[in-house]
Amino acid sequence: MHVRELFDLSGCTAIVTGGTGLYGTPMAEALAEAGAHVIIASRNKSRCLEWAAELVDRGLKASGESYDQGSEESILAFSERVLEQQGSVDILVNNSVGRSMSGYAAPLDDWRRSMEVNATGLFTISRAFLDPMMKREKGTIINIGSVQGVVAPDFSNYAGTNMTTPPDYQFHKHGLVGLTKYLAAWAGPHGVRVNAISPGGYNPEVAHEPFLSQYNRRVFLGRMAEYDDIKGVVLFLASEASRYITGQNIVLDGGYCA
Secondary structure (H helix, E strand, O other): OOHHHHOOOOOOEEEEEOOOOOOHHHHHHHHHHOOOEEEEEEOOHHHHHHHHHHHHHOOOEEEEEEOOOOOHHHHHHHHHHHHHHHOOOOEEEEOOOOOOOOOOOOOHHHHHHHHHHHHHHHHHHHHHHHHHHHHHOOEEEEEEOOHHHOOOOOHHHHOOOOOOOOHHHHHHHHHHHHHHHHHHHHHHHHOEEEEEEEEOOEOOOOOOOOHHHHHHOOOOOOOOEOHHHHHHHHHHHHOHHHOOOOOOEEEEOOOOOO
C-alpha cells in the first residue's frame, strides 16, 4: 500500500467529541482533511453545527451533533442516532472533558460531577461505539488525555498566578490511560484498536505570564503546542498507518515529561 493510502480516511466516519474545543477543532479538521466524514459533537449543538458548516464550505465532509457526557441516556441516544444515520462509525475520538473542580479545596460534589462525565461518561460512550466496532471487526478509538495523566503536577508553574490544576483532573487523566489499555486488550482480538494521546500545554496565544514562561522553561522545544501540532498524531492513530499500534499512550508535549 502506498504511504499516502495509509493516511487516507476516505469513506470513513469519525466522531470527535468536544469537537469545537482547543484540541477538538484541529483534530476534527485533520480527520476531515484526510477524507473522513467528521461528526462534531458536544453539549453545544449550535457551535458544532457552525464548525461543521465551515468545514463543508471548504468541500470537506462534516456534520454537527449534541449529547451530554454526564448522562447515560443522552450518550446512548446519541450513539443510536449516529449509527442509524451513518450505518457505522470507524473512528471515535474521546475528547470531551468536564472541568467542574476548581482546586484541591473544592466541594466534593464537584469531584462527583467530574467523575460522572470524565470517568463514567468516558466508559459509557466508549462502550456504546466499541461494541458495534467489535461486531464489524473494524474501528479505532482515540482517547485524549493529558501530561497531567503521566506525571505529577509542577505547582511552581502556577507561581504568581491565580491558576492551579485540580486533583480530579489528575485522577481521571491517569485513569483514562488505564482504561485505554484495558479496552485495547478487550477489543484487540476483534480487530479494534484503542490508543491515547496525552498533550501538554497548548495555545500560547491565550496563555498569560508568568505561567507561559514558567511552563516553557521545562519544555525541551521551549514552547507550548500550537494548532497544527495535534493534527498529525490524531491522523496517524486514526488511520491504517498505525494499524499495528494499540494500547499505547503517545505523549505530545515537546519533551515536558522527559
